[in-house]
Amino acid sequence: MPQRLIIALLLIVALPLVAMVWLGLELAARERAGVEQRLAELLTSRLEGSAATIEAVVAQWQSRLMAATAGADGLDSAGARRLVATDGAIDQLLLLTAAGQLRLPDPGQGLLSLAEQAFLERTRPLRESGALHPPAPEGQEGRGLIAPGWLSWHWGDGMSLIFYRGLPGGEVVAAEVDRLALLADIIAALPDQRGAGSADRIRLLDARGRILYQWGGYEPPASELPRAELPLAPPLESWHLAYFSPTPITGAGTRLLFSATLLVLLVGLGLAAFYVVRQLNQALREAAQRVNFVNQVSHELKTPLTNIRLYAELLQGDLEEEPEAARKAGIIVAESQRLSRLIGNVLSFARGQRGTLRLNWRAVVPDECLREVLEQFAPGFEQAGIAIQAELAAPQPQPLDPDALAQIAANLLGNVEKYAAAGGRVVVTSSQAGAGLSLTVRDFGPGIPKGQRERIFRPFHRIRSDLTEGVSGTGLGLTIARDLARLHGGDLTLTAAAPGAQFTLTIPRRDP
Amino acid sequence: MVCLEVGGRSPDKLLTNPLHPPDRQTRCLPYSGLTVRGQWVPVLVGEAQMNTNNVVRALRRGAALLALALGAATTAAAGQVELKLDLGQEALLAGESHKLFIKVGLTGLPLPPRSGRPPINVALVLDRSGSMQGEKLEHARRAALLALDYLGPDDIVSVVAYDHTVEVLVPATRLSDRQQVADAIRAIEAGGNTALFAGVSKGAAELRKFADRKRIDRMVLLSDGLANVGPSTPAELGRLGRQLGGEGMSVTTIGLGLGYNEDLMVRLAGASDGNHVFAERPNELAGVFRSEFGELSTVVAQQVVITLHCRDGVRPLRVLGREAEIVGQQVTAQINQLYAEQEKYLLLEVEVAPGRADQERPIAEVKLQYDDLGSHRTERLQQQASLRYTASPAVANESVQREVAISATEQLGAKLDEDAIELKDKGDVAGAQALFRQKSELLEQEAERYDAPKLREQSEKARAAEQAVAAPAVEWERKRKEVREEQFSTQKQQSWR
Known part of the structure; x- marks a missing residue:
């Protein structure tokens, strides 16, 4: 079976499959993206519930701090310390004057505890940046009360949190809270394992992605990415919530359906391909049998035909005195020659198919060989009204197969006789250069349509046109001619000519 | 131990104090003390009365003696707490500045029998990580069930179990349905990581539900492993502990086996004033x-x-053992709970300005405020102490107070433990050994001087620790935990181990 056919069949099977797989994956990916999107939205809304719990704790702390610092206007050092000592939420306290100057803790007095000194040190950048004392909004006369707010920044291995607010007296009070205490409160407010009651896992993570707290019945593998994430609102904006869920996104059903469709398609296409291969094999076998049959028949015909030809030629010699009878014998000779060419073609083709086509090399003068052929065709051409114009210039002996050369020339001239008789003449030119023999056969018939110029060399191909209607032919002539030319190491080509067609045979000179 | 800097004039025993520059030698002088209750009354306690094997028992005897001496004044005290303000020395050598220890001793007095004990609000926070599997968890369950036997129907109990997540097995509830709590404890299964911070946070949340000044809030945390989910450093758990302690919740930490992080457990217990x-x-x-x-x-x-105010000429330097805040002349510290017949104390080192011979100098005034579980009121006590200057080294020497000296010695010893562990952690084996040796020598010497078997015992332990420093890792791990526990119980005067 020809390789090309196998490739073609494989492509016929593979291409739809590939297309189907691609389409399926594309659709699945889009569907998954859609489902993921919807799921992420759903899960994000669940995370929002947890975020609301956390924000409520922060809000609670804020209102606690608002209440604790309500009377902080004009607080003295002892009062501030009392506030820090009694209020569990406040770690340290900072009081700025209306002008933004540090009032408490007062480093000038030199009576600060170590904790207070460290606090002043770590809040220095904060105080100097003016973050606690934002300038009055533009276009506003004087400064209003500074709104309550939070500041968070990273200090050491964790996050520091500062709550600040303006006081009616114009001062600003800032309270540092322990983020760990806040975290402990947040953990207390969030569900525990029992309260979670779900097969999913929610994690609260810090800025570095470390787990601060988690709940839910699902333990995701370390490499698993969260299905949804939600950053917390300020002042805990560096923390975020992450949702992990074991539920597969593309349902097993969809995947099964897709796989089943793919399988059915694969089986169907495979069966079709198998059927085609079988049919083709059968057809090829039958064709081979036919060729074989024709080949055998041709062989069988060859011997009697040779005898017919021999005796017809002898008869023709004997009838020199009787022109009418000699003419009839000449016709027998011509027709038997035609028939033997036909049989020669069929046999050559069969050998070509089997790969047993061989050349019989001999040193031959090409022109002699050509002249013989032209002589054979002379009566037929004369009858068809075709004038032969022979310009033979290849008188040097050259190694080639004379039978093959004759067959090529005969096939070309035979085509002229059959299809280009309307042109009224044929020009046969031969020449011999250093490179080798060149033979051209130019007719002045209807020519060969552009699209057919390569196809005419294929076996069994015949141009379909009014011209070929009713003309007998095997469609093998040009194929064999080209095969033989190529066996010589040369070629047979069609060159465009107007009107008509011109075939050029080249046979390179071969060193003996 | 009370140390007087006397340069090269020291006629008595010399010893090197690790907390002073090594080129200066100090001479330690014994002094008598003041035992005061309700009002400032100086009482001289002779060696005969103090010659007991146990400091606490000695103090109780002192109190009994005081009761005899003061009669109605002692019994008239409203509270359950006895406050003592002792100075390291009653007399200082004139013309020099001195470093002096001040000891604020607090001893609980038993509640009247008929009043019953105050209700307890306890959260059991149990580690159920994978490493607890088997025998450990079995004993933990059994111990927790045993704990229920100590609780009555008025007490509140909650049970929290944690691995990589936290489960509140029994939300805070009155112990009326004992069976339900016991079932929950029996159902605990092991598996997972150690989310210690979250476990403590949830336990605290359960305690808060019934937080009440009349109840005793206590969390009992059991862990056998390294915290590895959530905040997990000793510093972070220490901060959480301080927060909880501030809210009156103490965390008792129990380290099980050799795998837990004793630094973390000690910090958490210390900062929240638990055991x-x-x-x-x-x-x-x-x-x-x-x-x-x-x-x-x-x-x-x-x-x-405890609020202690140092008078003029007295500069507070540091507090040994406990967390305290020093602001100017004022020292503040908090103790969450006092137990009957147990002494807890605050030990402060101060620098006293030089004075003239025979000059009297007020040293400090201490104010105490606490919730009394007998009277259910906030009680206040107040004390003052002063000393005089003398020109006679012998008088100054005589005035060293034995109890204060013993307390100071064991606190210095605990500090040496801490420093030695730090050196060993840094890989300085020789340095750590030197510190343990120094401790054992110091304590041996002082045990001899004050006839204090407790110090001798600690001295022997220090010698064993010195050996263990260079021992294989497993042995040192065990010793390190023992030393941490010892150091903790000395610093916080934990009465049992």
Whole structure:
């Protein structure tokens, strides 16, 4: 079976499959993206519930701090310390004057505890940046009360949190809270394992992605990415919530359906391909049998035909005195020659198919060989009204197969006789250069349509046109001619000519 | 130990104090003290009365003697707490500045029998990480069930179990349905990581539900492993502990086996003023829970705030053992709970300005505020102390107070433990050994001087620790936990281990 056919069949099977797989994956990916999107939205809304719990704790702390610092206007050092000592939420306290100057803790007095000194040190950048004392909004006369707010920044291995607010007296009070205490409160407010009651896992993570707290019945593998994430609102904006869920996104059903469709398609296409291969094999076998049959028949015909030809030629010699009878014998000779060419073609083709086509090399003068052929065709051409114009210039002996050369020339001239008789003449030119023999056969018939110029060399191909209607032919002539030319190491080509067609045979000179 | 800097004039025993520059030598002089209750009354306690094997017992005798001496004044005291303000020396050598220890001793007095013990609000926070599997968890369950026997129907209990997540097995509830709590404890299964921070946070949330000044809030945390989910450093757990302590919740930490992080457990217990125990084998847990809950039932006062004001010429330097805040002349510290017949103390080192011979100098005034579980009121006590200057080294020497000296010595010893562990952690084996040796020598010497077997015992332990520093890692791990536990119980005067 020809390789090309196998490739073609494989492509016929593979291409739809590939297309189907691609389409399926594309659709699945889009569907998954859609489902993921919807799921992420759903899960994000669940995370929002947890975020609301956390924000409520922060809000609670804020209102606690608002209440604790309500009377902080004009607080003295002892009062501030009392506030820090009694209020569990406040770690340290900072009081700025209306002008933004540090009032408490007062480093000038030199009576600060170590904790207070460290606090002043770590809040220095904060105080100097003016973050606690934002300038009055533009276009506003004087400064209003500074709104309550939070500041968070990273200090050491964790996050520091500062709550600040303006006081009616114009001062600003800032309270540092322990983020760990806040975290402990947040953990207390969030569900525990029992309260979670779900097969999913929610994690609260810090800025570095470390787990601060988690709940839910699902333990995701370390490499698993969260299905949804939600950053917390300020002042805990560096923390975020992450949702992990074991539920597969593309349902097993969809995947099964897709796989089943793919399988059915694969089986169907495979069966079709198998059927085609079988049919083709059968057809090829039958064709081979036919060729074989024709080949055998041709062989069988060859011997009697040779005898017919021999005796017809002898008869023709004997009838020199009787022109009418000699003419009839000449016709027998011509027709038997035609028939033997036909049989020669069929046999050559069969050998070509089997790969047993061989050349019989001999040193031959090409022109002699050509002249013989032209002589054979002379009566037929004369009858068809075709004038032969022979310009033979290849008188040097050259190694080639004379039978093959004759067959090529005969096939070309035979085509002229059959299809280009309307042109009224044929020009046969031969020449011999250093490179080798060149033979051209130019007719002045209807020519060969552009699209057919390569196809005419294929076996069994015949141009379909009014011209070929009713003309007998095997469609093998040009194929064999080209095969033989190529066996010589040369070629047979069609060159465009107007009107008509011109075939050029080249046979390179071969060193003996 | 009370140390007087006297340069090269020292005629007595010389010893090198690790906390002073090594080129300066100090001479330590024994002094008598003041035992005061309700009002400032100086009492001289002779050597004969103090010659007992146990400091606490000695103090009680002192109190008894005081009661005899003061009669109605002692019995008239409203509270359950006895306050003593002792100076390291009653007399200082004139013309020099001195470093002096001040000891504020607080001793709980038993509640009247008919009043019953105050209700307890306890959260059991149990580690159920994978490493607890098997015998450990079995003993933990059994110990927790045993703890229930110490609790009555008025007490509140909650049970929290944690691995990589936290589960509140029993939300805070009155112990009326004992069976339900017991079932929850029996159902605990092991598996997972160690989310210690979250476990403590949830336990605290359960305690808060019934937080009440009349109740004793206590969390009992059991862990056998390294915290690895959530904040997990000793510093972070220490901050959480301080926060909880500030709210009146103490965390008792029980380290089980050799795998837990003793630094973290000690910091958490220390910052929240709870107890800490190292239970190497699971079968020790029952005893630990028994002691913890036994002690809990003897709490007589809580939310104890000590405010000490140093008078002019007295500069506070540092507080040994406990967390305290020093601001200018004022020192503030908090103790969450006081137990009957147990002394807890605050030890402060000050620098006293030079004075003339025979000059009297007020040293300090201490104010005490606490919630009295007998009277259910906030009680206040106040004391002052002063000393005089003398020209005679012998008088100054004579005035050294034995109790203060013993307390100071053991605190210095605990500090040496801490420093030695730090050196060993840094890989300085020789340095750590030197510190342990220094401790054992110091304590041996002082035990001899004050006839204090307790110090001798500690000295021997220090010698064993010195050996263990260079021992294989496993042995040192065990010793390190023992030393931490010892150091903790010395610093916080934990009465049981």
